[in-house]
Amino acid sequence: MPSIRQDLAGDSENFFEKHCADLGVTVRGTYDLTGLRADADLMVWWHAESSDHLQKAYADFRRSALGRHLAPVWSNMALHRPAEFNRSHLPAFLTEEPRGYVSVYPFVRSYDWYLLPDEERRDLLREHGQMARDYPDVRANTVPAFALGDYEWILAFEAEELHRIVDLMRELRASRARLHVREEVPFYTGRRRTITDIINDLP
Structure with missing residues (x-):
């Protein structure tokens, strides 16, 4: 062997x-x-x-x-596109070194999310981002996957310490934007x- x-x-x-x-x-x-x-x-x-x-x-x-x-x-593929409300934003994998741990998962928005007024969606996403401000060491990768598989988005959170990803994910459970999520499993973390x-x- x-x-x-x-x-x-x-x-x-x-x-x-x-x-x-x-x-x-x-x-x-x-x-x-x-x-x-x-x-x-x-x-x-x-x-x-x-x-x-x-x-x-x-x-x-x-x-x-x-x-x-x-x-x-x-197996899933996602394709980087300019972010809707921050077109200069780049996911961490394009600009930064990898971290020691990653958690990858898909998600699908609610049916009415894309019908909400732009300002309301912008406000919900702004709140979501502010809730992550205490976790600057957790790097986010949110990449569109529309039509490439069964999901709309693929996410990957990277950090040097696993508990930081766990704590951030728990924190984000209280965001109003989460009311507009239909699916967000499976998780692959390692x-x-x-x-x-x-x-x-x-x-």
């Missing part, structure tokens, strides 16, 4: 570091989900200028030495680790 793991680790490191770069794909992180969910142990977060490049990387990974041992349980370390800890 040690030699098999060694081979898998070497092949996977080469895949994520070299092959993905050759495809124009940036790997933001490989994350250890062990014990946080029963259906997943590994999550990969990658991004690129083109969705075609991501699909190619995903297909190649499925055919890799490690990928052939894995079964996908959840620690950013090298693919070698993750492989070495797999059963």
Whole structure:
């Protein structure tokens, strides 16, 4: 087994570091989900200028030495677009270094959200943002996913300490904007680790 793991680790490191770069794909992180969910142990977060490049990387990974041992349980794509009320805003993954932990989840707005007057929606989002002001260390990524899957948005919160994500999520439960959320599961949360370390800890 040690030699098999060694081979898998070497092949996977080469895949994520070299092959993905050759495809124009940036790997933001490989994350250890062990014990946080029963259906997943590994999550990969990658991004690129083109969705075609991501699909190619995903297909190649499925055919890799490690990928052939894995079964996908959840896969989603989102596409950065200018924010509705702050068009200069960029998600953290485009401008900042990754943090030690991430929590990724989808959400779908209520049917009437998009029919509310712009000023009302702006006010609700402003309140939501103000409630997060005590958590500047938790970096947000809110990316549109309309028509790319079953969800409208994909979110990823990053922080160096897991409890900061937990505390922020609890705080935001009291925002009025949450009354306009129809769906916000599943959650995939884990620690950013090298693919070698993750492989070495797999059963």
